[in-house]
Amino acid sequence: MNTQIQPDPSAIGGVPKAPLTFLPDPAKLFATRAERFDFLAEHGGNIAPYLRFLGALTAVQARLATEMPAADPLPADRIELARASRMPPIDRADLATDAALYATLDRLLDLAADIEMPEPARIALQAVKAATLADRHWLLENVLADRIPDDSAAAHLFVAAAIQLHLSRLAATLPADKLVPIRTGVCPSCGGRPATSSVVGIGNLDGARYASCSCCTTQWNEVRLTCLCCGSTKAISYRSVETIEATVRAEVCSDCDSWVKVLYQNKNHSLEPVADDVASLGLDLMMKETDKKRGGFNPYLVGY
Known part of the structure; x- marks a missing residue:
């Protein structure tokens, strides 16, 4: 089932200022x-x-x-x-x-x-x-x-x-404490692209989003409802293979026609940014049937 969600209602809330990074x-x-x-x-x-x-x-x-x-x-x-x-x-x-x-x-x-x-x-x-x-x-x-x-x-x-x-x-x-934000979708440690991003469920950070670097594995804070490929906040929607309650979704940007997976760790703490990216291959196959291109980089999914 191709579920489209406009927008993500849980993204609005009183999330305190989150640390920029979690180093590996x-x-x-x-x-x-x-x-x-x-x-x-x-x-x-x-x-x-x-x-x-x-x-x-x-x-x-x-x-x-x-x-x-x-x-x-x-x-x-x-x-x-x-x-x-x-x-x-x-x-x-x-x-x-x-x-x-x-x-x-x-x-x-x-x-x-x-x-x-x-x-x-x-x-x-x-x-x-x-x-x-x-x-x-x-x-x-x-x-x-x-x-x-x-x-x-x-x-x-x-x-x-x-x-x-x-x-x-x-x-x-x-x-x-010496790292600084570079720009949206860029790892502050090594400049890499994200594989996925995760909405975390950690104490006072519940609901904050962290992108996961595909190479150095640093996690860094990103504003939700923001495209990690172009930075747009205007045309974001969400799609999933299953239902509106899916814990792995495609965050789709209609401005740059790209998408990156979002993992809702606040709903399933076991989700892992790289492993669950590979395991949710069905979402990649579904999105290949659209005109959108994958924006997340995962070497284990090249060719799919």
Whole structure:
């Protein structure tokens, strides 16, 4: 059922001023995400094998987040310069040549080789392990630029997992009080795009919205009833596969013809920004039948 909601009535209320960001705790975040993928796989129907594979891959991320030495914090002067310039302190453009990221990728590929996965993913894993330095650089650049070719989505998936791990560990070292808003739909830590946004149900923040970075996993506050792609507040509507009470919806902007998923964690605290994005693939398939384009970036959904 295609439900259209105009507008979201719960968005109006006395929500106090919310913190700009929640920075990641990588080990906890990936462990929680892996558990959510595993739970969703039990009820995942046709996509259960894919969800189970992503759960195992995310468990590898969680293991490495625990085992690897702490990431070196960014220099204080770089953080101050970024703040003064209203720019994210993590420069994604520089990371494609970062030796630490390449080391993280190598370790993730080694551990991922032991998990059960679909045969196309196994072939892609072997291809990335055998890739030249130039080819790996190309893969890293694509993910860091939020652009992944549909015909090589599987290879980019493993690279994206390494980038998520590396960037989340960098973001965890940032001083939250030094971060500033960049612009609507842009991560204050690394400048990335959101995978989804979530309406949270945390104490005094009940009803506040946080976008979730697809790369560094930082969550940052965004005003509700606002398009995360163009910033418009004029033509926002909501669609879902199920009913008006659906806890995962497409927030649709008629100004820029884009949409981003909203997860209502205030109604279901178990919802996870990346895992439930993948598990709600039916919503993506429904929206593909419209003239709207997906605005959220999730490397695990490229090609769908």
